[in-house]
Amino acid sequence: MSMQGQPLLVTSLIDHAAREHASREIVSRWADGSVTRSTWGEVGKDARRFAAAMTKLGIAKGDRIATLAMNHGHHLVSWYGSAGLGGVLHTVNPRLFDEQLVYIINHAADRVLLFDAMFLPIVERLRDQLPTVEHFILFDAPAQGDYKSYRELIGAEDGRFQWVDLDERDPVGLCYTSGTTGNPKGVLYEHRSNVIHAITEIQPDVFDMSNRSVVLPIVPMFHANSWGIPFAAATVGAKLVFSASNDAQVLCDLIHNEGVTHSAGVPTVWIAMFAHMDKTGIGYGKLARVIIGGSACPRAMIERFMKDDIEVAHAWGMTETSPIGTMGKRPWNWDAMSFDEKVDNVAKQGCPPFGVELRIVDDEDQILPRDGETSGRLQIRGPWIIQRYYRADEDAADEDGWFDTGDVALIHPDGVMQITDRAKDVIKSGGEWISSIELENAALGAPGVQEAAAVGVYHPKWDERPVLLVVKKPGADVSEASITAYLGDKIAKWWLPDEVIFVDALPHTATGKLLKRQLREDYKDYRLKSLAAA
Known part of the structure; x- marks a missing residue:
């Protein structure tokens, strides 16, 4: 061999950041409004404390450690600390309804669950259904009862834990995607895949990140690896600004107060922020680059950013793609393009980076x-x-x-x-998937419902919202209110249809399946009553 062959490990990312960018800040704005500050150097030491604390609890290489948490510095530490002991961090989406949460935690056989205090009601409801979870740990609150405290656990360690021996193909992260049918599916990330993804992400034609960048990831850490930002930021020592709240005023204040240059999130968040900006007159501060993903970015949003000299890039990907699949980039002839041509380019989903x-x-x-x-x-x-x-x-x-x-x-x-x-019958609302099939199956259990079909219709804020088309059973006395009430504890609240429309019949294929393509065509221009009345 003529060259060295160190494995590509997530632990190498945090070691690099802690060594070469030790003083660069990590800022956390917590759910209670308080703000704390750390650094990459402190995160590196806390990650070793975390690994030591988990090891004392009996957690070993290959074990799954679950988090039910928003974006903050403690969550970041758990990403790197679990990697260092050879564990697999399972980021759980608290927006899922209870049945899904129970399924994925049990399917993953998580041994530890770290959670934010705001999600204590969820944990209280579900803990008796989670037989593999041996330790429940509060991320942001003191210990109470048999719920341990994150701060107390890592505070007892000296930060000199030695990372376990790892192979770059060892698993390091786990995230479940609900898909369209059946139970949620787990995507198991490897050290190698996450490191290559991180190195790619910092490139100019992808997220364009450097040591000078101040990044506010609005995309939650439980969603598709937080688009890889916590790993990419470590490679260059970018400043990270976390918020446990996506309130428009909170985010705008952080952008100004922390000098945010880069942000990433779904269109829904920016719609709310635009409304706040218009109401208050507050501007963008130092914000220079915005990554939009999760659902299609409205053309009007792209135009507004571009007219305000904010570089906006469309991204496309999935949990299964870590998630970057394509990224909008400026073509070589960008300067020669008209404004409308530039908007046309940005409105598309972009090009794959090297490797894809x-x-x-x-x-x-x-x-x-x-x-x-x-x-x-x-x-x-x-x-x-x-x-x-x-x-x-x-x-x-x-x-x-x-x-x-x-x-x-x-x-x-x-x-x-x-x-x-x-191709899949899913509805994408605010960057999150709603399974039309699961919604239909739930509705079919409602008294008086003979057949049901769910389709997504346009919504200016959420991109799409579901409407439920229902054929009544002969002679049945059923109403929109009764169906909505029935669905109330069967699906997540944000899955509830915006409208229930009663029809005489639904179209079918020759084999008896619902003809979804025709339904989408029939309702592509449908305007929700709530919007028509606005």
């Missing part, structure tokens, strides 16, 4: 041309793309590594990808 490959195929898996006109099923492969779901019996990707995303897209000759439809 895309293609589109037809229903017979024949590769389709990249002509900007032909649509097909979007497939992806690369070093941070899923091969197999956690504890699954079969690969999710084919023998050549191609993973079918469930999206329908076209690819332009210059490599720019554009989503045109979704």
Whole structure:
């Protein structure tokens, strides 16, 4: 061998940040409004304390450690500390409804659950249904009863824990995606995949991060690796600003007070922030670059950012892609383009960075041309793309590594990808998936409902909201209110349909399946009554 071969480990990221960027700040704005400050150097030492504390609790290499938490410095420490002991950090989405939370925590066989005090009611409701969880630890509050305190646990350690020996293909993170049918599926990230993803993310045509960057990740840490930002920031020593609240005033104040230059989140958050800016007259401060993902960015939002000299980039990805699949970048002839041409470019989903490959195929898996006109099923492969779901019996990707995303897209000759439809029957509201199939199945249990179909319709704030189309049983006395009330404890509250529309019949395929494509076409221009009345 002519070159050294150190493994690509997440622990190397925190060691680098703690050594080379020790004084760069990590700021946390907590749920109670208080603000605390740490540094990459302190996070590095606390990560070793965390690893030592977990080891004393009996947690060992390969064990799953769950978090039910918002964005803050303690959560960041758990990412790196669990990596250092060889553990797998399972970031749990508190927006899921109880049945899903119980399933994924038990499926992961988590041994520890660290949680924010705001989620104590969830933990109290579910803890008796979580037999594998041996330790419940409060992230942001003193110990109470048999709930331990994060601060007390790591405060008892000296920070000299030695990282365990690891291979770069060892697992380090776990995140579940609800998908469209059946139970949620776990995506198991590896040290190698996360490090390569982090190195890619800092590039100018991706997130464009450096030591001078001050990054406010609005995307939650429980959502698709927080888009990889906590790992990418460590590679360059960027300042991180965390907020446990996505309130528009809180975020705007942090942007100004902390000198935020970069932010990333779903369009819904920016709609609220624009309203706050318009009401108060507050500006953008030093904000220079905004990454929009999770759902399609409205053209009007892109135009507003660009007119205010904010560089906005569209991102596309999935939990299964770690999540960066494509990123909007400025083409070589950007300066020669008109304003409208620039907006057209930004409105598309962008190009894959080095390491990621895309293609589109037809229903017979024949590769389709990249002509900007032909649509097909979007497939992806690369070093941070899923091969197999956690504890699954079969690969999710084919023998050549191609993973079918469930999206329908076209690819332009210059490599720019554009989503045109979704093959899976999901509704994307505020950057989160709502399964139309699960919503329909729940509705079919309501008294008086013979058949139901859920489709997404346009909403200016949430991108899409569900409406439920219902065929009544003959002679049944059923109302919109009765169906909504029935669904109240069957699904997450934000899954509840904005409207229930009663119809005489629903269209079907020759095999008896609901003809969803026709329903989406029929309701593509439907305007919700709540919007029409506004």
